[in-house]
Each structure stands twice: as structure tokens, then as C-alpha cells.
């Protein structure tokens with residue numbers, strides 16, 4: 001029997017496909033009560049990891065468990081974990097309602113659940129339409145409804161924002177947040193674009209080349225951001241020198257003739273330039289965004305202001321965590337929330 005904790009534990013998980021190390025020694029824990037983003041560039045190993053978690057791919061080594069058990073040992077898995085993976089097919093000539101009813105019967109839930117879920121995901125008016133004519137976003141919603149049939153404790157979604165319009169993303173955010181927070185469920189959402197899921201998630205696991213690069217609260221990652229000031233002086237070399245002589249070390253000339261300064265205010269820089277008699281034609285404050293931080297963590301190719309961002313680091317688990325979608329009628333998300 002599983003432990004009912006709602007916890008996902010990935011431990012030293014590796015998968016090799018021939019010569020390709022798709023996942024290498026990956027470890028992280030996902031707790032209930034928040035939405036965790038599982039992020040990495042294309043090919044980082046996200047889908048492979050999720051497929052191992054869902055018992056669709058056998059790990060080369062290590063383990064991936066839900067409620068302390070591998071997927072194969074969960075009993076009635078649809079009651080424990082619901083999932084939406086990429087490229088999931090629907091029988092094209094089956095209506096949305098019938099699709100859900102087939103799955104409902106397979107896991108022993110009543111037919112009426114199909115209509116409840118169609119309403120929930122905003123597909124109520126498309127219930128009798130064939131899934132083969134659905135747009136990408138509508139298919140996403142139908143897939144989510146399928147995943148929710150068993151009222152699972154754990155929800156695993158691979159790239160759920162693909163094909164969604166802004167309204168759909170907003171709905172999804174509200175839905176996932178309330179599912180995780182108010183109902184103490186575990187939600188794991190993968191994406192290769194941080195800014196697409198930034199509004200959805202609280203915790204984040206960032207991987208690249210199959211390895212964990214960051215693991216912790218999104219808020220902590222945000223706090224690591226540092227702004228920089230881009231200064232356009234009459235004499236860049238003289239400004240660099242003057243700033244350094246006044247103890248400002250995070251200074252570097254940019255290829256376009258400006259000077260990038262991190263860790264100092266516009267006023268401080270302006271005062272020092274004036275004192276040194278260097279004319280300044282403009283200053284621009286630039287806030288590093290999370291996406292650049294993500295890029296830096298996963299590619300190691302960020303060329304930004306000196307000192308930004310802070311060194312990439314493997315973060316331990318957050319405090320308190322144990323180690324260890326147009327065709328025909330346009331549809332919108334926005335069904336009532338539970």
C-alpha cells in the first residue's frame with residue numbers, strides 16, 4: 001500500500017537511451033500544498049523523467065515514487081495520480097463526453113463525473129463535439145479533465161500551457177493554485193519556458209542536460225535577481241576608472257560604448273561621474289528578469305552585468321522540506337472552480 005503522503009520523490013534517477021544520457025542522477029522532492037514547476041530547455045530530460053514517474057519508461061537506475069511507491073505498485077493509480085503528457089491522442093470520432101465516459105468506466109467512476117469535469121474545464125458547450133475537431137487548447141482542456149476523473153491526489157502536467165490563450169492560462173493558474181493549496185494536492189507542471197509558468201508555480205526544479213541546476217522556492221530565485229544601470233558617458237574608460245577608484249567594482253564596458261554597473265544606484269553613479277568631471281548623456285536602469293536567470297542556469301551562457309546573476313547553485317530543498325488551445329465555436333477556459 002502507498003503512504004498517502006502525496007509526495008513525489010525522485011532519487012538518483014537516471015535514464016540512458018543508447019548513447020544518450022537523457023536523465024542523470026536526478027533527485028528532488030515535490031510536496032503537496034503548492035504547485036511545482038519542472039523546468040528545463042528542450043531535451044533536458046523532463047518528459048523522460050515524468051514518464052519514468054508514471055511508469056511508462058523504466059529507469060536505468062534510481063527511483064521515482066509517488067506516495068512512497070513506484071507507479072506500478074499504486075493499486076488504482078488513477079485515484080492517486082492524474083497526468084497530462086504531450087501528444088496524447090483522443091479517438092478522433094469520439095465526442096468529448098464519450099471520451100471521458102470511456103475513461104470513467106475504466107477506473108470505476110460514475111458517468112456523471114464526465115459532465116462535471118467538462119463544465120469545470122470550460123468544455124460544457126463542446127461536450128457533444130468530436131475530439132478530432134478540437135483545437136490544441138481544447139485538447140489540453142480535455143486531457144486535463146481526463147486526468148481529473150479519479151479526483152487524484154497528485155497531478156502531473158507536461159507543458160500544460162501549450163496552445164492556451166491568455167484567458168486559458170489565467171484560468172489554469174487559478175485552478176491549479178486552488179487544487180494545490182486549498183485541497184492540499186501535489187501539482188507538478190513541466191515547461192521549457194519559465195515565463196509561461198511563472199504565474200502558475202510556487203516551487204521550482206530546474207534541470208538541464210539531465211542534471212538538477214536549482215531546486216527551491218521561486219521567490220528565492222527572484223530575490224537572487226540584481227538590477228544593473230547602463231550608463232552612456234562621454235568617456236567610458238574614464239568612467240570605469242573613476243567608479244573603480246571609488247570602490248565600485250561591478251563595472252564593465254559594453255560593446256555599444258556604454259558602461260554596465262551593478263550594485264549601485266543611478267544617483268550614486270551620477271554623483272561620482274560629476275565629481276570626476278565626466279559628462280553622462282543617459283542612464284538606464286535594467287532589471288534582470290527571471291527568464292534570463294533561467295537561461296543562465298540552464299545554458300551557462302548569460303553575458304550580463306558583472307556580478308549578475310549570483311553564481312548558479314544547487315539549492316537544497318526549501319525550508320521545512322524533508323531532504324531527501326480554433327475550430328468552430330471558440331471555447332474559453334473559465335468553468336466554475338471547485
Ligand SMILES: Nc1ncnc2c1ncn2[C@@H]1O[C@H](COP(=O)(O)OP(=O)(O)OP(=O)(O)O)[C@@H](O)[C@H]1O
Nearest residue numbers: 017020022040041042043044045046047048049192
Ligand atoms: N525513446 C527515446 N529514445 C531515444 N532517445 C530519447 C527517447 N526519449 C527521449 N530521448 C532523448 O532524451 C533526451 C531528453 O528528452 P526529453 O523528451 O526527456 O526532454 P524534454 O526536457 O522533455 O524536452 P522537450 O522540452 O523538448 O519536450 C533528448 O536527447 C531526447 O532525444
